[in-house]
Amino acid sequence: MTVSRTKQAHLIAVVEDDPGLRELLQEELESGGYRVAVFETAELLLVQLETQFPALIISDIRLPGMSGLELLAQLQQREKQPPLILVTAFGTVDQAVDALRQGADDFLTKPLDLEHLLVSVERVLDYHQLRDEVEAYRRSVNAELRGPGGIIGASRVMRQLYAEIEQIASADGSVLILGESGTGKELVAQALHQQSQRSDGPFLAVNCAGIPSELLESEFFGHAAGAFTGARNARAGLLKEADGGTLLLDEIAEMPLALQAKLLRVLQEGRMRPVGSDQEVKVDVRILAATHQDLEQRVDAGEFRADLFYRLETFSLAVPPLRQRGDDIELLAEYFIDQLQQQQPKPVQGLSAAARDLLYAYRFPGNVRELQNAIERAYTFCDGELIEPEHLPARLRQNQSAAVAAPVSAPAHWPTIQELQADYVRKVLVYTEGNKQQAARILGVTRRTLYRWLTNDD
Template sequence: MNTKSVRIAVIEDDPGLRELLQEELESVGYDVAAFTDVESFQNQQATFEAQLVVSDIRLPGISGLELLAQLQAQEKAPPLILITAFGTVDQAVEALKQGADDFLTKPLDLEHLLVSVERVLTFHQLRDEVEHYRQSQQRTAEGPAGIIGKSRVMQKLYDEIERVAPVEGAVLILGESGTGKELVAQALHQQSQRAAGPFLAVNCAGIPAELLESEFFGHAAGAFTGAQKARAGLLKEANGGTLLLDEIGEMPLALQAKLLRVLQEGKMRPVGSDQEVQIDVRILAATHQNLEQKVADKSFREDLFYRLETFAIKVPPLRHRGDDVALLAEHFIQQVSEQQNKRIKGLAAAAQELFYSYNFPGNVRELQNSIERAVTFCDGDWIDAEHLPARMRLEQVSEIATHATEQWPSMDALQADYVRKVLAHTEGNKQRAARILGITRRTLYRWLTNDD
């Protein structure tokens, strides 16, 4: 490591040892500031900005262990090496448990000190580089409108959004509940020429049928009992922008006919009015239902379906998105941890296994809710299986039990089946599969060879 410009703070109340430590560290190129106590260090830290602290444990005033606790509470604190003449194994273990980077005892071996300083600085430099790389990967995994995902199916979705967004026609967004259809709608709006205009979203299933027409088209004053003032309606409010009709399959047939006229002619008539109003709004529709089946059942207009279906975009379910599960989990862990003022590092191995084997019928929304629950109940650094919803754990046990009861496979067969599932999840990437399985690639190849 290049020691130039690396700033080290030495806190030692023994003048002779303090001077010796400073001279030794400066002799190999470190920029060193020496302090007699923690208070003096804290007063200068804002200007000196130490990248490593070497501190005695027993100091006047604040002790080295108390300093460790204070540094651990900071978001970006320098690493700490503790020194003491009263070192015991228990004390060393306790200090390391609390987050100290190393623990040295007096009489001090200066060569050991230099090795320790080099090792700690190198470790933190590598950790920062990994974190920077992780964040850059997270940024590259972000699609339009903050959509997270870099799987092949999501890259295809981004391409479709980019192609369809500039077009003025209506768009039908298809996908299971919880896949993020509204985010796709927002992305279409943001990448369109209407981006400066309003974006409104309405759930057709969330409004009573008798109020839908007034909600969409507005009404004239006195149009019906209680209509004391005229109302513009959502279509007029979204003029110059985009209106998302979520759960379009729940719209009554009579209203579907009026919506079709809006799409064809760009005109609408408020309830109770004799005047038609010209509007300029792009319609996006979303549904998790099979509209073709509804057309066959005569519960959805065929002409409206074909008008919407011209530009149809299908949002993939989470179970088809491979490693996006891990990306989304990491994103939600960071997001929820910040909201709850926690420092959760990620998923423990058991929790990762559950996530990779679970199908997430509720898709991204279910994943997000699972992470929110897990962060809430997690008191440590890592989310474990016990912090996840019970249904996820029970499904895994139930699947294994059912499989075993029906077929009574051998352990080798169960292992081979699980390996195949992990490989399918990683789309054949053996390096990622080995990482998930907790084995080396060589072991994975041996397992695959034996299976064949």
């Protein structure tokens, strides 16, 4: 192998067994300002690729040993694949089409038109450079649209949530994650874990509503061998399994009061006693609790311990519903389409304007989970490039029909801006069932501002 270093430009590898043509190609490419490495066989090139990566490969098809087409197949198995121009003296249209279909970037026939060769080289290099730039830009945009833990969203309310996650993650106290079903509370919990000092430890999630009440204590605290019928062997329990890491208690509101008291002791003292054991065990675990219910209301009703609630509420996060996230609806829809494309390739490229309008007009009571299911259904039924309204679930189309059919008439009294604001604040408070902290978050104001509005309204 010989390498020319006439100019620090693109490195081009030439694979050609004819010494005369190999030298001619090297001279022509060097005169065009490229660095050139030449090889007699494809096997020699593949060895060199382990330490040196060319910007482009020019290879004859007919070579001793591995052919140019076989070289193309070998390159396609690599994670990073350089572009390839194939050359042959026996070119036919069918052979050219077959080579391009298999992934070659261009196909040239002998005798070579050297001017055409340089044009082809420049065109292929420009194309791949542009493609790499577009891909880099796409990755940077996707990074900007993603929050901690890979959460998708760029709306104001989500950026505020990301900032809160970053602040709270560095602390080690318990966290209460509030939000409607389907908003992504577990993703928030995973983000907290990944950004915490416990990220190298285990992350476990358990749904308190999904375990029979008679098994809850054993599941959480473990049990000694023979503690009850069927307990042949000792079990560590979820709290001990998550030792050194994080445990997410989803649907914490469903935890029985007796178990809440034992959990509070773990939070306060870092110790627990397995069922049927007379020995206490130390545990070092961060507790994250999630619920879609109003725990304050549960406390008032005597269905949740006040001391545990205040312990968990030291740090709290409210995950916004999808209807408050603006353009995130379209962003998430496109993300789900991309994911489906990777799993089940189809011509579907995105949403039509009409389908997009339907998504924005719908309130999504099931939040992100409902949107994901709707896009999966639409993708399945769509045979073209764009998802249309008829591909979406019927309830979304019916929602728009109802909105269009609703008559608009002039009111007997036009309310003032102050009256509209007061009415809207009252509706938000009804929606949050009187939770002023959550209401202030929805309204985008501080709790002090909300209190001032309520005082002025009274």
